[in-house]
Amino acid sequence: MPDRPRYYLTTAIAYPNNKPGLHTLYEVIGADVIARWHRMKGDDTRFLTGTDEHSVNIAESAAQQGRDTREFVDSMVKLFTDAEDALLIAPDRFIRTTDPDHRRASQEMVRRAFANGDVYLGKYEGWYCPNEGFKAPSDLHETPDGMRCPNHPTITLQWLTERNWFFRLSAYRDRLVEHFEANPEWVQPEYRKNEMLAFLRGGLEDISISRETFHWGIPFPIAENGETAQREDGSWDPEAGVIYVWFDALINYITGAGFPDDPEAFAKWWPADLHVIGKDINRFHTIIWPAMLMSAGIALPRKVWVHGWLLTGGGERMSKSRGNFLDPQDSVAAFGPDGARYVTLREVAFDRDTEVTWDSFVRRYNADLANDFGNLVNRTVTMAGRYLGGPRPDPRPAADAPLAAAWARTLAAYTAKLDALLLHDALAALWDFVGEANRFVETEQPWAIAKAAKAGDAGAPAAEARLASVLGDLVEAVRLISLASAPFMPSIAPRALEQLGHAYPYAADGNGGPPVLEALAWGAATPPGAAAAALGTATPLFPRLDVEIAGA
RNA sequence: GGCUGGGUAGCUCAGUGGUAGAGCAAGCGGCUCAUAAUCGCUAGGUCACAGGUUCGAAUCCUGUCCCAGCUACCA
Numbered sequence: 001m002p003d004r005p006r007y008y009l010t011t012a013i014a015y016p017n018n019k020p021g022l023h024t025l026y027e028v029i030g031a032d033v034i035a036r037w038h039r040m041k042g043d044d045t046r047f048l049t050g051t052d053e054h055s056v057n058i059a060e061s062a063a064q065q066g067r068d069t070r071e072f073v074d075s076m077v078k079l080f081t082d083a084e085d086a087l088l089i090a091p092d093r094f095i096r097t098t099d100p101d102h103r104r105a106s107q108e109m110v111r112r113a114f115a116n117g118d119v120y121l122g123k124y125e126g127w128y129c130p131n132e133g134f135k136a137p138s139d140l141h142e143t144p145d146g147m148r149c150p151n152h153p154t155i156t157l158q159w160l161t162e163r164n165w166f167f168r169l170s171a172y173r174d175r176l177v178e179h180f181e182a183n184p185e186w187v188q189p190e191y192r193k194n195e196m197l198a199f200l201r202g203g204l205e206d207i208s209i210s211r212e213t214f215h216w217g218i219p220f221p222i223a224e225n226g227e228t229a230q231r232e233d234g235s236w237d238p239e240a241g242v243i244y245v246w247f248d249a250l251i252n253y254i255t256g257a258g259f260p261d262d263p264e265a266f267a268k269w270w271p272a273d274l275h276v277i278g279k280d281i282n283r284f285h286t287i288i289w290p291a292m293l294m295s296a297g298i299a300l301p302r303k304v305w306v307h308g309w310l311l312t313g314g315g316e317r318m319s320k321s322r323g324n325f326l327d328p329q330d331s332v333a334a335f336g337p338d339g340a341r342y343v344t345l346r347e348v349a350f351d352r353d354t355e356v357t358w359d360s361f362v363r364r365y366n367a368d369l370a371n372d373f374g375n376l377v378n379r380t381v382t383m384a385g386r387y388l389g390g391p392r393p394d395p396r397p398a399a400d401a402p403l404a405a406a407w408a409r410t411l412a413a414y415t416a417k418l419d420a421l422l423l424h425d426a427l428a429a430l431w432d433f434v435g436e437a438n439r440f441v442e443t444e445q446p447w448a449i450a451k452a453a454k455a456g457d458a459g460a461p462a463a464e465a466r467l468a469s470v471l472g473d474l475v476e477a478v479r480l481i482s483l484a485s486a487p488f489m490p491s492i493a494p495r496a497l498e499q500l501g502h503a504y505p506y507a508a509d510g511n512g513g514p515p516v517l518e519a520l521a522w523g524a525a526t527p528p529g530a531a532a533a534a535l536g537t538a539t540p541l542f543p544r545l546d547v548e549i550a551g552a
Numbered sequence: 553g554g555c556u557g558g559g560u561a562g563c564u565c566a567g568u569g570g571u572a573g574a575g576c577a578a579g580c581g582g583c584u585c586a587u588a589a590u591c592g593c594u595a596g597g598u599c600a601c602a603g604g605u606u607c608g609a610a611u612c613c614u615g616u617c618c619c620a621g622c623u624a625c626c627a
Contacts, residue, residue, distance in 0.1 A: 015627055055627060124625085169624095191557060195622045198555065207625055245627070283624070311620090347564080352557085353620070360564075360576090367576060370587060379586035386585075428575085442591045447584065544587050 006044040009035055009274040010253050012281060013052040013095065016076035017061055020083050021325030022344060023310040023318040029341050030307065030350055030423055031276045032089045036487035037418055039510035041517060046269055048256040049084065050095030051077050054245040059216035069216050073098065086332045087341060088490050090509035095256045097218075097248055105255040106248040107221040110165075110209070112296040114222055118168040121224065124208045128160040164208035165220065167247070172291035173204045179290060179300065187286045188421070189351045192279065192306040196286045207288065209247040210240075217242030250289045254298065272301040279306050305421055308353035326358065335365050338489035339542060342369060342427070345488060350423045362545055372434045373481065374542035379441065380478050381499045381538035384471045387450040391532040392501035393468045395476035395523050400469075403477045404522040406436045411520055414484060423488075430484055437477040444470045475500050476522065484520055486510070492541055499536040 011031045014024055028049050035047035053073045062072035073096075081094060095102065113119045177200050180186065180193065187193035210220045219236030220243055223229040229240035253272055258265030277285050282304075290300045310318045310326075318325040331340040343361040346368065348354040384393055398404035410433040417426035449470065452463035479500050486493035487510065494504035502525055505513035518524060 017627085052627075057626070126625085191621090194556070198622070199624080202623075205624070209625095244625080246625075249627080279621075281627085282622090284627095287624090308621095317620095349565090355564080357563095363563090363576060366587095371589065375586055375589050377586095379589080381586095383585045431575090438590060441585075442583075445583080445585090450585090538586085540587050542587080544589085 004042060004044045006046070006268060007035075007038040007274075008046045008048075008257060008269045008272045009038075009276065010048040010256065010272055012275075012277045012285075013050040013097065013249060013252050014080055015055070015058075016051045016053060016073060016080055017057060018076075019079045020328065021318060022328045022331055023325050025083055025087060025089075025328045026310060026344060026348060027276050027278060027307055028084060028089055029087055029344055031274075032087075032091075033341070033345065033423060033487045034274070034276070034418075034421065036090070036490060036510035037516075040487065040506060040513065040515075042515040045511075046092045046257070047090070048093055048095055048253065049089065049091045050093070050252060050256070051080055051097070052245070052249045052252070053077070053096055053098045054217040054242070054248060056211070056214050056216065059214055070098070083328045086329060086337060088337045090490075093256055095252050097252055099255070101261055102248070102252060102255040103218050104261065105259050106218045106243055106251045108260045109251050109254075109292060109296055110221055110243060110247075113167060113292065114226075116295050116297075118171065118295045119165055119209070119222070120168070122164060122166045122206075122208070124162045124164040124166075126160065128158045162208075163212060164244075165210040165222070165241075166206045167209045167292070167295075169207050169288065169291050170204045172294055173200060175294060176200055176204075176287060176290060185303065186300075187282070187304050187306065189306065192282055193286075196282060199283065200287065204287070207244075209244045210242065211244055212239075212241035215242060217245060218248050219243075246284060246288070247292070250284060250292065253289075253301070254293075259298075271299040273303065275301050275304045277304060277306055279308055282306050305350075307350050308348075310348055311353050311355045326356075326361075331361070334545065335361070335369075336492075336542070338492040339365050339369055342485075342488055345423045346427045348424065350421060365542065366544055368431055368434075369542040370540075370544040372431065372438065373485075374540060376434060376437055376441075377478055377482070377496050377499060378538050378540055380471075380474050381535060383446050383450075384475055385535050385538065387446060387453075387467055388471060390534045392535050393472035393475055394526045394532065395472040396469050398522040401473045401476075401522065403436065403440055403473050406433060407477065407480055407522055410436075411480075411484070415517070418487075427485075427488065430481065433477070434481060437474065437481070440474065440477070446470055446474075476526070479525060480520055480522070483516065486516075495539075495541060499538060501533040501535040 009031055011028050014020060031047065031049070035045055038045040051073075058073060059069050062069040065072065077096060084091070084094070110119065177197070180197055180200070184193075187196060211217065215238060219229065219238075220240040221229055221236070223237060223240050229237045231237060253275065254266070254270060257269035257272070259270070260266070275285055285304050293300055328340065331344070334340075335343055343364045347356050347360055347364055395401055395404075398408075410429060413429035413432075414426050417423075417429055446467060449463050449467045453460050453467050455463075479497060479502050482493050482496035482500070486506065490508070490510065497504045505519075507513070513519070
């Protein structure tokens with residue numbers, strides 16, 4: 001399939017210093033939905049998530065627990081992969097910055113920048129908080145007793161000097177501004193782009209890209225004399241230090257595309273179509289990262305999407321250090337994997353911060369999934385089975401079906417919102433149609449038509465035909481909703497379709513099957529002349545939750 | 553401090569000059585296929601505050617208050 005579009009997207013890689021919260025998995029769930037949508041559309045899709053495992057903090061955490069660093073990160077990373085599995089996240093690769101190919105990619109990027117004259121030896125000087133590391137002067141207070149860090153006001157700061165390799169970021173300011181201006185949608189939402197443009201206007205300083213005071217990292221590949229730091233036996237000279245963790249972390253996106261080991265794969269997958277990131281790391285992704293790529297002569301990613309944060313009911317940021325976050329495993333236990341994905345992405349706007357509470361999730365679950373959608377599936381399958389016997393009724397042609405016109409509008413809105421990455425709005429658009437279908441039932445009152453069909457009088461044959469039409473339309477409406485929601489609820493969609501007597505033609509990760517936009521046309525699954533399949537058994541998909549019990 | 557986004561019904565939000573909207577939550581009624589479900593109706597707001605422009609302002613202007621973000625090397 002040479003004409004098949006390819007789509008490569010990534011999330012930020014997570015820092016595995018603790019078990020992951022829902023606020024961390026939020027972006028991964030959202031990216032997974034986007035990946036599944038592209039797979040179902042028929043795009044050759046590659047979706048990358050992973051973990052960022054270097055940094056002095058990781059090494060210290062391991063040391064405090066008396067554990068080997070590698071063994072420590074392995075155990076932490078498992079918490080992440082377990083949580084992703086529980087949420088039905090299906091990456092094509094889960095990358096770890098401790099992977100061997102990532103070491104090669106990172107060292108190659110340093111070599112390229114060096115060869116291009118963008119890496120030089122210098123000194124890093126600054127105020128150093130023993131509890132937190134180097135601090136920017138703007139974050140500090142000047143007191144009569146010297147400079148103080150606001151987070152640790154009792155500790156005297158030290159002025160430290162460290163020999164470092166620097167990356168000539170300053171040289172890229174103009175080219176970055178040009179790129180921002182030539183590609184107005186490359187950072188979204190708009191106000192996030194403007195923040196970075198304002199930053200660029202202030203000019204750029206070079207950044208240090210090596211550390212020599214600890215060794216948990218990727219060996220810096222260049223020695224002080226500019227020669228390779230690799231020794232005859234293949235080992236790396238510890239005197240050369242390690243690559244600064246941020247420099248190495250960003251490179252995961254090209255490692256995951258095949259750089260540098262597999263030029264063919266890299267040519268296929270790079271540049272990435274989309275980086276999904278949190279607002280706190282915007283600058284790294286839209287200023288430092290593109291400059292690194294420019295220096296290495298590599299194309300820039302096409303789009304960076306900056307999402308907001310989950311806030312607590314009081315408006316506080318959820319974070320592991322504050323301990324005020326929701327546990328993804330609790331969420332899966334209460335709502336099921338599909339319900340957890342749905343309520344998270346429906347309650348939290350993908351383009352800004354949103355306050356969420358456990359109660360808001362429970363209310364959303366009950367209202368949208370148990371009452372509106374789940375009950376719609378249940379009443380549809382029950383009525384079709386009871387009134388028509390076994391076979392699945394076919395829908396009327398689109399021109400004769402009132403719901404078909406409404407569906408066309410819904411599908412247009414749904415796909416437009418998905419393509420704009422406004423995932424919460426996409427779900428809202430789709431759920432408008434859930435309401436249409438429920439109102440259709442009230443308007444048509446199939447139970448009344450069924451009564452007329454059984455009356456045995458002159459009107460009975462017409463009533464029988466009408467009953468099949470109405471229920472056929474309804475089954476079709478539910479098929480379309482179920483299929484369209486599959487990127488959000490990948491394990492519910494097959495179960496819903498089974499009850500409706502339809503096959504689910506996609507693999508567990510959304511690959512295979514027909515282009516979903518074709519399958520989402522009214523009547524697409526029931527071509528004229530096809531044999532009618534049998535309905536399945538009505539089984540509730542989303543058991544209603546008691547708010548008191550669920551909140552306990 | 554500067555710049556940016558926001559402050560609209562109990563909750564989450566839509567609404568950029570023309571008689572205040574949606575969903576959820578609440579109350580009432582209908583229906584019975586369904587997960588005490590669903591459908592309809594009702595109630596609920598001095599649109600942060602104070603001035604101004606205008607025939608008319610949530611919407612434009614000025615000022616004030618509050619919340620969040622950006623203002624470079626924790627990741």
